[in-house]
Amino acid sequence: MATGSCCLADGTCVEDIAQSACTQMTGAEYNGNGTTCATARCALGACCTSQDCVIDKTEAECEDAPPAGLGGVFQGINSTCENRLCCPEPFADADWDGDVDQNDFGAFQVCYTGMGGGVPAGCECTDRDGNSTIDGVDFAAFESCFTGANVQWTQSLTPSCNP
Ligand SMILES: [Ca+2]
Numbered sequence: 001m002a003t004g005s006c007c008l009a010d011g012t013c014v015e016d017i018a019q020s021a022c023t024q025m026t027g028a029e030y031n032g033n034g035t036t037c038a039t040a041r042c043a044l045g046a047c048c049t050s051q052d053c054v055i056d057k058t059e060a061e062c063e064d065a066p067p068a069g070l071g072g073v074f075q076g077i078n079s080t081c082e083n084r085l086c087c088p089e090p091f092a093d094a095d096w097d098g099d100v101d102q103n104d105f106g107a108f109q110v111c112y113t114g115m116g117g118g119v120p121a122g123c124e125c126t127d128r129d130g131n132s133t134i135d136g137v138d139f140a141a142f143e144s145c146f147t148g149a150n151v152q153w154t155q156s157l158t159p160s161c162n163p
């Protein structure tokens with residue numbers, strides 16, 4: 001009987017199993033006759049890179065240094081970009097276009113709560129000191145990363161920025 005590798009729901013891989021035996025397990029996916037776990041892509045999830053959030057990556061594909069991987073941060077097996085929050089690099093580049101300019105400042109203002117305000121949805125990356133408010137401390141962090149419109153952010157451009 002033909003066998004192949006099978007990705008289980010928890011991201012592990014089983015070798016040499018019949019298709020019928022694989023697919024009768026909940027959430028399992030048969031990779032095809034003759035496939036092996038060495039080449040199977042099990043355990044896929046979302047990956048946060050400095051540019052974006054991309055789905056359906058293995059941990060190695062996500063975290064290995066470029067060009068082999070994306071040099072990102074793996075968000076866990078079966079994670080998606082919808083329920084995971086990726087922060088841009090630097091965090092202040094809210095529209096992910098590479099610069100930190102007035103558009104990003106606009107996004108910062110929307111997030112700004114002042115003392116004791118809580119963190120609005122989507123503003124998690126803006127709370128730099130993790131005190132659950134978007135306040136003056138976070139603004140200072142934002143300001144230190146400011147580059148101006150269409151100026152690609154680099155660490156050397158804004159040495160005091162903590163991306
Ligand atoms: Ca920007």
Ligand SMILES: [Ca+2]
Pocket residue numbers: 126127128129130131132133134135137138
């Ligand atoms: Ca804060």
